[in-house]
Amino acid sequence: MKAARLNEVGADFVIEDIPTPEPGPGEVLIRIGGSGACHSDLHVKSGEIPGVAFPHTLGHENAGWIESFGPGAEGKGFEVGDAVVVFGGWGCGHCRFCLGGKEQLCNTFLWGGMGPEGGYAEYMVVPSVRHLIPADGLDPVEAAALTDAALTPYSAVKKALPHLVPGTSAVLIGAGGLGQYGVQFLKLLSPAKVIVVDTDEKKRQTARELGADVTVDPRDADAAEQIRNAAGQDGVAAVLDFVGIDTTMALGAGVVDRLGIFVLVGLAGGSFPFSFFRVAAQATMTTSNWGTRNELEEVLALARSGRLVSAIERHSLSEINEVFERLATGQIPGRAVLVP
Ligand code: NAD
Ligand code: ZN
Ligand code: ZN
Structure with missing residues (x-):
């Protein structure tokens, strides 16, 4: 072969x-x-x-x-x-x-x-x-991408969901292969405002088409302020980082609010700046590793229902x-x- x-x-x-x-x-x-x-x-x-x-x-x-x-x-x-x-x-x-x-x-x-x-x-x-x-009716080429590009952000979003009460915002960093499904899961499953951060204007445009409420270029000097302003009083309850370099983790650590969660998916090898006064009170930090077989069944069901682009x-x-x-x-x- x-x-x-x-x-x-x-x-x-x-x-x-x-x-x-x-x-x-x-x-x-x-x-x-x-x-x-x-x-x-x-x-x-x-x-x-x-x-x-x-x-x-x-x-x-x-x-x-x-x-x-x-x-x-x-x-x-x-x-x-x-x-x-x-x-x-x-x-x-x-x-x-x-x-x-x-x-x-x-x-x-x-x-x-x-x-x-x-x-x-x-x-x-x-x-x-x-x-x-x-x-069960899915095209194998599209279904292939669902097994990771969609499953991984689905599992990451599910870790964030308990934090995303009405009024709060979710920040998604890196709207590429995984992140574009992540934006959709946030919009489908949570009431949160979705703020997408990507260095590439084309990816920010795609994220807006997929439902992102606000997009931010992380190279702007005031990127963190733009995120905080967009989030407003109820704050950023979850950050999902699909890049995982020092600067994306520092940005995420800086904007996640009290009792919020930072979920690291990107494998670029950066470090999270964790210390008592650098992160908001009682925020949680976790990685998210692929997803479970049951979560894959859930993703496939969503795809079959026609609600995933x-x-x-x-x-x-x-x-x-x-x-x-x-x-x-x-x-x-x-x-x-x-x-x-
Ligand atoms: P991709 O290349 O398709 O997307 C990456 C996106 O990040 C692009 O839109 C790019 O413009 C954006 N980006 C790059 N630098 C940025 C920065 N500094 N700030 C903001 N945005 C930036 O990659 P992908 O296939 O979606 O994978 C994303 C990451 O997730 C990779 O590190 C990959 O290894 C990892 N991954 C992890 C798991 C897991 O189980 N944890 C599973 C699959 C993939
Ligand atoms: Zn992968
Ligand atoms: Zn085992």
Whole structure:
């Protein structure tokens, strides 16, 4: 099969012919319909996410069709040819996180596309049918993006929802592939005013089209003041940071109000300036790591109801280096999905 291989940190992807994998006991072979190009893979490429073993086939946002079952995987509700969405936060299945329904917290390097081989290829092996959800009418290319670009901000927004009482504001930093779904979840699920911060005017324009009430350029000297003024008296009850550099975290830490929450999603490696008088009283800071399988079901249900706008670009696998070059330079308007 064709696969886009990353042979070492810093290298370009190389399209190679490698043996099509055989599904082992309990496993399922998926023919990839689409695999989303996530900014996280830029962090892998640059070595900012350590621990990935090379050579490797990345690609953790996947949907497609069941090609074949390994021994014992058949007869569990799926048939060969079924269109399926792949939940990628695979874990051991036995620890308290997995059994508690938060399998994505088990071990990042069990995730498909981080440890096991991912979907920048014609086929990938999924370790269990429990990670498959029927596509049920969704286009596999769009559904691929929903498995991370939409699931991750959905899970982040849910962490913020208890704080977002009427009158309060939410600040979303970074309206790219993930952030554009984040804006929509905030508008769909919360009563909060939505303030979007992005350095790129085109992304701010898109955010306004998706319902953002106010947009701010963080390079303005008075960006924090613009945010506080827009939020008004009830303040910023939640900040969602989809960038994660020192300056975005400092901005978020500076505007989050008392009892508010700062949710870090971006993996750019910055630090949060936490000290008693630098953050508002009793504000909470947390990371948000992908999402749960149940949350993915919820996202898919919202998509099927027609209430999510997806800005998907389709590209052939052979265009993968160009796609990641454009992602690195902020030229992908929404999400790019690779179609083998
Ligand atoms: P993207 O490149 O599509 O979007 C990034 C957006 O941030 C762009 O709109 C860009 O203009 C904007 N931006 C860049 N610098 C900025 C700044 N200083 N201030 C404000 N906005 C700025 O990326 P993506 O695929 O949406 O991923 C976003 C981040 O989320 C990445 O770091 C990625 O690794 C991470 N991620 C985390 C998880 C998780 O589970 N925590 C899951 C998926 C992705
Ligand atoms: Zn991702
Ligand atoms: Zn586990």
